[in-house]
Amino acid sequence: MKPDQSSRSATLRSTYDSNTRQRTKKGTQALLVCATLAAFPLATVQAADTQAPTSPEKTSSSTNTNATAPTTTPDVALLGEARNIATLVPARLLAMLTEEIEKGGPAGAVEVCSQKAPQMAKQASEKMGWNIRRVSLKNRNPNATPDEWERLALEDFDAQAKAGVAPATLERAEIVQVGNQTYYRYMKALPTGAVCMNCHGPSDQLSPAVKAKLQTLYPNDKATGYQLGEIRGAITLKKSI
Numbered sequence: 001m002k003p004d005q006s007s008r009s010a011t012l013r014s015t016y017d018s019n020t021r022q023r024t025k026k027g028t029q030a031l032l033v034c035a036t037l038a039a040f041p042l043a044t045v046q047a048a049d050t051q052a053p054t055s056p057e058k059t060s061s062s063t064n065t066n067a068t069a070p071t072t073t074p075d076v077a078l079l080g081e082a083r084n085i086a087t088l089v090p091a092r093l094l095a096m097l098t099e100e101i102e103k104g105g106p107a108g109a110v111e112v113c114s115q116k117a118p119q120m121a122k123q124a125s126e127k128m129g130w131n132i133r134r135v136s137l138k139n140r141n142p143n144a145t146p147d148e149w150e151r152l153a154l155e156d157f158d159a160q161a162k163a164g165v166a167p168a169t170l171e172r173a174e175i176v177q178v179g180n181q182t183y184y185r186y187m188k189a190l191p192t193g194a195v196c197m198n199c200h201g202p203s204d205q206l207s208p209a210v211k212a213k214l215q216t217l218y219p220n221d222k223a224t225g226y227q228l229g230e231i232r233g234a235i236t237l238k239k240s241i
């Protein structure tokens with residue numbers, strides 16, 4: 001596990017950092033909503049980047065990977081960018097979800113989310129220059145199945161949460177080499193808040209209308225039965241570097 005700058009192994013290094021120094025606003029950042037990725041101005045992220053990491057923790061091992069990564073962008077900037085996206089997007093989504101629930105109740109919101117999510121994800125990814133999506137070990141959207149790297153991270157998040165680490169602080173950043181392609185990967189856990197229970201809570205707590213919608217739209221839905229505060233999944237970002 002020791003960082004080795006000359007290493008070209010499949011996984012260059014883990015910069016997993018459960019003790020991030022993010023200024024967490026629990027209420028907002030823990031909440032990722034149903035739809036996927038709202039587009040938002042790139043400027044927001046760039047501006048935020050400039051405040052990114054001046055501390056030793058943040059620059060940590062990932063900074064030094066420049067030695068092996070074929071990129072002019074310092075990893076520390078990528079980490080800041082990824083963290084910003086993973087924090088801002090959920091806030092945008094929460095706003096949209098709340099609005100939809102107010103307009104059409106949770107069942108109406110399910111419908112809107114299921115339609116908008118894929119197109120919004122695509123738009124945001126194109127705009128941000130990252131591949132951005134959400135995944136879960138018990139996914140609703142068939143496309144939200146985690147790949148191997150994501151599955152291991154999700155399992156680790158669950159284990160850490162079980163051991164008492166606050167779910168909203170769980171993240172993983174890593175430079176991964178696949179063949180001769182190098183990727184920067186980032187993932188952040190998404191715990192359930194109260195609003196999530198409308199559509200992801202235990203079956204007997206879902207309204208009949210929500211259940212019916214879910215059955216129609218997601219016949220293979222695995223994403224119910226969650227308790228408050230449990231990790232629902234993660235937002236996952238990937239960029240070729």
Ligand code: HEC
Pocket residue numbers: 030031032033034035036094097106107109110113114117134135136138139140141142144190191192193195196197198199200223232233234
């Ligand atoms: C109105 C119903 C509704 C609410 C409320 C809701 N979701 Fe979802 N959720 C969905 C639907 C529909 C999907 C599948 C569409 C998609 O991929 O976005 C989904 C998908 C997801 C996914 C992607 C992985 C998967 O299982 O497909 C995550 C992660 C997620 N929700 C987390 C949350 C969290 C966290 C909250 C609370 C902040 C929340 N959701 C609230 C309906 C909802």
